[in-house]
Amino acid sequence: MARMPAAERRVALARAALAVADRDGVHAATTRAIVAEAGMPLSSFHYAVPSRDELLRDVVALVVEGESDAALAELLAGADDVPTVLRRTLGAYLEHVRTAPGREQAMFELTQYALRTAELADLPAAQYARYHATAEALLTAAEQHLGIRWSAPVSDLARLVVTITDGVTLGWLADRDDAAADRTLDLATAALAPFAHPAPAPVPVPSAPRTTPLEEA
């Protein structure tokens, strides 16, 4: 085995663990399966990581990290009306689940496992806080780009959005009914869109007039 600092080996193990959990489920991500995936001898595991549970913590961080970026670009494209953008964003999420179902299922499994494991009991709350924050950022960005204001607290709406994406994912994983999932998103869009109100007259800061409000970051 090539020589490798422990820290580096640890992230390689986290990536391997994610690959195994994606393919075969979290319960199959044993220390032996993980090192096999990473092409390491078993003894490397506990040299790089104190315990399997610690590694799983890394895996969650690994996924939650890269999650926020992908969806944001979708919003900025074709800045149409609210329902269209909403539907397109939800659709993009579902598409992501469809192309990597194991990954998303692994995240559910990880959450459930963490909830049952004393040393990881704090993980799910942090994980979902990140989900909620991501959704909130998305909704706030939508206000800007669509020139609207949400008629309910954005943090509450964000939680509802995560609720819906989670629910749709779970349902689709269970029966793989693409058409039904799409119809659910249609309905969810129709249910969510009315919370968007046209923005009040773009508040001009009296002391600092702008030529065009479109130039605001």
Add this chain to the structure above:
Amino acid sequence: MARMPAAERRVALARAALAVADRDGVHAATTRAIVAEAGMPLSSFHYAVPSRDELLRDVVALVVEGESDAALAELLAGADDVPTVLRRTLGAYLEHVRTAPGREQAMFELTQYALRTAELADLPAAQYARYHATAEALLTAAEQHLGIRWSAPVSDLARLVVTITDGVTLGWLADRDDAAADRTLDLATAALAPFAHPAPAPVPVPSAPRTTPLEEA
């Protein structure tokens, strides 16, 4: 051990398995833990049940069975306006989750486990079909009792409702934020209520006029 026909012993084992899965998670529901819970010797297990996976199938059936009744009564009580009934029903579900979180989590774990297990791969679809059917029956009953008509296909709405309850459950299990879950249900209620339209003039069957349409079953 008292003598007991194998069939009877099997349901006792299913109940014990549910108790263990509720308390300690599905992964802790080993054959030994289950028979200990049931107060049986280990060898009784495979006399009554061919395999552990078969037993888990029973457990799902056990829960899905008793699920439909509880919520229905809620609807019939105080037949108020749509948002109130909607909110009350969703609230009753959340309350159920709150009082038995392990149970609901066990169902999620069971679904995830089944999805990863070839012999149980058919379970999740059937399980969710039941959920959807239950929600659909509820929504249809609501049409009658509230004198409304849903402006979207009831089966689609039912899937959205299950999506939301699943999502709320998952989120609450993760962070146990009661207030946030309640706010999510408030918002979901506001989002769902507009799908209810006043029923069209109560269709009188021309050949069989009724004195009062309220007496219809």
Add this chain to the structure above:
DNA sequence: GGGTGTCTGGGACACTTGTCCAACTTCGCG
């Protein structure tokens, strides 16, 4: 009452699991 089929239950099997050790090699610095 005898015998057949149902039920009991102790014990074992083959295997997998997370974790650790102790010996070995390699690196980098003085």
Add this chain to the structure above:
DNA sequence: CGCGAAGTTGGACAAGTGTCCCAGACACCC
């Protein structure tokens, strides 16, 4: 060059897993 720190590794451990066998006990019907 020498030496301590860092990295590598085969092998083992104790515990736990699902499943099965087999000898015995009991119930019920002819």
